[in-house]
């Protein structure tokens with residue numbers, strides 16, 4: 007295996023790690039809706055799809 011192969015493999019592993027991080031990232035469930043603050047089940051993050059959509063839109067805007 008030459009140096010280019012090693013570099014390519016390292017890059018591939020790094021990309022995988024970043025993808026995994028991104029999937030795992032985002033807010034953890036807190037027991038309250040992240041958008042409106044409504045109390046919800048502990049393993050949920052939003053009370054309904056509308057809140058999730060609004061939250062995601064707000065975050066997409068902030069990122070842009």
Ligand SMILES: [Zn+2]
Pocket residue numbers: 039040041042043044052053054057
């Ligand atoms: Zn909500």
